[in-house]
Amino acid sequence: MRNNIIWALDRVFITPLEAAIMATGRRPFWLRSNPIENRISLVVPCYNVAKYIDQFMASITSQTTGLEGVEVLLIDDGSTDSTPDIAKKWASRHPQHIKYHRQENQGLCGARNTGLSLATGDWISFPDPDDFVNHRYLQFVDRAITEGSSKDASLICCNFIRYYEKSGNKRNDHGLKFRFGNGRKWLRAAELGDFMQLAINSAFLRRTDVIRLGLTFDKKIVPGFEDANVVNRYLINLPETRVAFLPEAKYYYRKRADESSLQDTARTKKEFYLNQPKYGWLSLLADAKETRTEIPKFIQRTVLYDTIGHFRSHLKRPQALGILTAEEKEQYKQTMADAMAYLSPELVENTELPGLYEDLRVGILNLYFGEKRAYTNAYITRYDDQKNMMRISMYTASDAVNPVIRNDGFEVHKSHLKIIRNTFVGDTFFYEIAFWVPVVPGQYTIELEEGAAQFRLVGKSFNTGITTKEILAKFGKKPTHQGIKARLAARFNDAWLLMDRIDKADDNAEHFYRHLMNKNDGVRYYFVLNRDSPDWERLKREGFNLIAFKSRRHLAALQRAKYLISSHADAYIRKPFSIAQLRDAKYKFLFIQHGVTKDNQSEWFNHIMPALLATATPTEHESIVNPHSDYHLSDKEVFLTGFPRHDALLQLNQERKTIFVMPTWRENLGGKVILPGVRALKPGFEVSEYVTRWSALINSDRLHDLAMNHQLRIVFCPHPNLAKHLDAFKRPPYVETVFVDRIQSLQPLFAEMAVMVTDFSSVAFDAGILNKPVVYYQFDRDAFFSGHIYRTGYFDYHEHGFGPVALEEPDVIDAIEKAISGSEAPQYAERRRETFPFRDGRSSERLYQAVLSLD
Structure with missing residues (x-):
């Protein structure tokens, strides 16, 4: 009972009080000081981190060790916000231990290199000022260093915990968290096995060894892997030393709410594709081969782990490579191949890494080694309880794979076949073959001419077959409806x-x-x-x-x-x-x-x-x-x-009263989500090409004269994200503005259009079904498709569009004039007629019958 009371008091009163005191950078007086035995330098690269640096510095100055023996070097890399003032404030509070140094902007690597040259500690770390650490962080690190003195320790790796700024939650969900399970571990640098270390912000290195080996941060590698390049070149040159992984020393890595960190924005930069693989992976692999003859497994795993992000990113959003020229894409593709040539296919086949799933294993083995998996896995991914069918999906190197599915020995009919080709920079990576089969009582087996195959369901392999009972155990739960009467x-x-x-x-x-x-x-x-x-x-x-x-x-x-x-x-x-x-x-x-x-x-x-x-x-x-x-x-x-809405649209009285201007949104202009479906705008929106171009069009004297001569009104319908930013467009008084969110329906507005002016919006199809002219204003076509959430599909605006495509304002107005005067090219009206097979008012009934057919 007494222990429970003490525990409750600690949780409700003492712990929050300690947190409040430490947030100011002070250590509660009742926490015993544990001065460190080893001199430690913390090099902190700072660039426009005024929003975060106080929390980081408070977590350092409130350490249970105190600051004796600790050197904090705040390297201001040319900040343009109030970072310098805040950094100087902390330096003035602790002048013996915190030093402020300002330089012209040299980037993250340049700031770290400066700090490295100024540091004097025996051990060095490079924490980031938008992160923070546990109040016993340095205490645990110092103990490990002292313990490791008899083990010839060279690297101390700390527990990497994600802090989600938006929610305020701390989660131990990093992909490499297994390194910190089951207590502290000491491993030989030559034999890390499945362990690895990429981040240097949560690691401590012997400074004299870093200097002796001539290691610095390569500015060409940014963004990403500059840490891993230094840490792992350090390790391959110190094979007989020891590496510690400390679960108790917690480093909190901030996932910024506005997604503005270097890691968050890395994939928007050419260097991510051209420099990171070439100067990050290849230089490390080449050094490892030269130094150790055979590249250690942990080095191969480190590089393979980093490539996973590239493969996943490309599979998810191949249009992101739109920022590269054709020559640069070939360079990127070749660098990836050069890096893969250093790796072992056995490693790809058998090693376990976060994100290295069946699709990537098949793809890497196929594209870079010309090999296949020992087993082809057939994944049971979905079950349709209405039609009693299951979906089976397989990843293969060929599109000619034709599996035979049997139930109790009898072949089962496959239907709804899909053969999806997945590529990497234009080359075939792997195929996904998917189909549906009926579910009936019995045992299912799979046969392939190409080799062995097995079923997979919920992470479990069934290499001799799977029963219907086992399948339904996963998909056939009965509802209990908890929480509602x-x-x-x-x-x-x-x-x-x-x-x-x-x-x-x-x-x-x-x-x-x-x-x-x-x-x-x-x-x-x-x-x-x-x-x-x-x-x-x-x-x-x-x-x-x-x-x-x-x-x-x-x-x-x-x-x-x-x-x-x-x-x-x-x-x-x-x-x-x-x-x-x-x-x-x-x-x-x-x-x-x-x-x-x-x-x-x-x-x-x-x-x-x-x-x-x-x-x-x-x-x-x-x-x-x-x-x-x-x-x-x-x-x-x-x-x-x-x-269904087209049924209603076609019933309205069609008129010719307006020039209707309705541009779509641009992802690159949006910031964080502030409401469902609504985003804030990024700085500089008011002077963006998007605002400049559309403002010029609706303010055009020629467009105004054209509208007056044809007795038409000009209606501007901006995207809902722009509702609070209309002043940027400087609309003339004769332009009517309508918002989707503020009117009952757009359909009457569509019905009275003489012509629609849009860019990439599918709203043009509403004009198309009404057989009304469209003009596409696409001044930023290349940028739009390289940055938006989708990529070009079957629809080509020049070949299939319902009107002409214009890149410049005069051409837009020329096209509008032809449309409203009845002199548009005849192919556009023909396309509008041919695109829609249904103008019979029965779309809702067809949809109803489609829903019924699901049973």
């Missing part, structure tokens, strides 16, 4: 929930719901929306059965619903409650899209994997279901139905 939840058994955005309706879900209201099929239909939405009362008066978003009824409905049907697929719509709350929910997500998919959005769709995807045009449909497309979706899930 059964009677309340029962109201929503097998209900269909529909929603558009959380704050606004009038998209495909609203129009589809209106169609469903006339059905007498015994199904319960509900529409989800924020209660404070301006559409709530309108839909309520019309008889919509409304559920407030994130309400108790919303949770109850999701726990029992059969389908969630939405025109938007953001995570907060698909999964608005916690995993625990929706643990037993069985609803399937049906995506009826906000607009026509014209670009390659396979990354996003493959993540969402809706049970149904509604499409509006044959070319859109084919681009997704084609067996060789990049999409995991097949004709099992994708239906050509048309859009």
